[in-house]
Amino acid sequence: MTNIDRVIMIVLDSVGIGELPDAAEYGDKGSNTLGNIVKNCKGINLPNLCRLGMGKIDGVDYLSVPEHIVGSYGRMDEVSKGKDTITGHWEIAGLQLAHPFPTYPDGFPKEVLDEFEKLTGRGVLANCAASGTEIIKEYGEEHMKTGKLIVYTSADSVFQIAAHEELVPLEELYRICSIAREMLQGDHMVGRVIARPFIGEPGNFTRTPNRRDFSAEPTSDTILDIMSKKGLDVIAVGKIEDIFSKKGVTLAEHTKNNMDGVDVTLKFMAQKNTGMIFTNLVDFDMVFGHRNNPEGYKQALEEFDNRLPEILSAMGDNDMLIITADHGCDPTTPSTDHSREYVPVVIYGKGIKEDVNLGTRKTFADIACTVAEVFNAGNIFPGRSFLREIIK
Structure with a gap:
């Protein structure tokens, strides 16, 4: 035609x-x-x-x-x-x-985070709905001291994982996100798991362009x-x-x-x-x-x-x-x-x-x-x- x-x-x-x-x-x-x-x-x-x-x-x-x-x-x-x-x-x-995909305005349920920690071998910080720039400002220093991952969400159906690139290399962060993506199915099938890498020092953290989205299929x-x-x-x-x-x-x-x-x-x-x-x-x-x-x-x-x-x-x-x-x-x-x-x-x-x-x-x-x-x-x-x- x-x-x-x-x-x-x-x-x-x-x-x-x-x-x-x-x-x-x-x-x-x-x-x-x-x-x-x-x-x-x-x-x-x-x-x-x-x-x-x-x-x-x-x-x-x-x-x-x-x-x-x-x-x-x-x-x-x-x-x-x-x-x-x-x-x-x-x-x-x-x-x-x-x-609609599920959202978590009050953070993720305990059973979700327990499973995430078990599968990744890493602890979790934050677990709330927040601005990405504010959350690294608030938890970035503790993340660097403890190695725990900053997990947060927004009004969207997202499971976001922020980590410092020098502490958690990009490939490792992407691997962790893949684990979360595989885990979050059924009732907890969020639309996206998002890798949110950042760099810098306490008081001066900056997100990098190396964000990666792991979407539901x-x-x-x-x-x-x-x-x-x-x-x-x-x-x-x-x-x-x-x-x-x-x-x-x-x-x-x-x-x-x-x-x-x-x-x-x-x-x-x-x-x-x-x-x-x-x-x-x-x-x-x-x-x-x-x-x-x-x-x-x-x-x-x-x-x-x-x-x-x-x-x-x-x-x-x-x-x-x-x-x-x-x-x-x-x-x-x-x-x-x-x-x-x-x-x-x-x-x-x-x-x-x-x-x-x-x-x-x-x-x-x-x-x-x-x-x-x-x-x-x-x-x-x-x-x-x-x-x-x-x-x-």
Whole structure:
């Protein structure tokens, strides 16, 4: 049906565009990550995203609308229960979750930590919900004196393990996380076990870029599996490989930050591959959203927008670009957690119609349905392809 032979999908991690109808059930009434950043910072300069149609998405009345829109655009509702990274990405890839992953606002039960200590041979510090930077400030010195691991969580379904790189070498920390991942199943199947290495001295600890996520394995096939089984490339950039527990991924490269993520995406775009390049740009969420830094978030969005012309120029005649998000993380609200929001979807390519409003999609999985149709994989996901609406 189409001449498209490659999809470049970029997830702007946490760039939500307004509360979902059920946001109040999640404590997120009034959240609007992008809208509130624009309001708080008295404007934002995103000319390239706006040229793709970002300012014409339903509810986005705070961005400029140029005369000539070159992309198709819309917003997506989330069917899955939850508002975390895995839930959002899995639904984008076609897998909806009926039940949210478990969370531990009061820390993990004794039986979980007892088993963890038994399996790793190491004691545990903290065991609470906390900010990652604050927890190493509070427990880092004791960790260095005792060798005990700093275990903590957040509002997300995560089991996070912080350790000093000079005390617990990276490979050892990753091994410990693998043990925890294998252990945390059934009722305690958290979405992610996260390695949180840091360096420095007491009073001056700093987290390093060597974070690694050990995710729960998708419970059924996603668009990644469908494509890789057809012999297509599924290239994971950033933490995509971790989010899908490597399932369906044919090649992966981790990145240090957003701009490195763009560089790596461009590197793969310059190579001969057929299928999908799937990129996550995590700084919006990790560095600015969770730390309630609207000004930094705004600058990061403008930095990405400045790189967008490079991405558009690197596209071949048979490429399709999809830019979307996985949830919100409004840096202007008192909460430092993710927020339950609509996410944008903008699509661009030589074979894509200009200025088509896709309205409000009922599920993130419409993306998986669309990509499946591009590659003649059949509509096996719960959703509706929008390919026929946007293809020339």
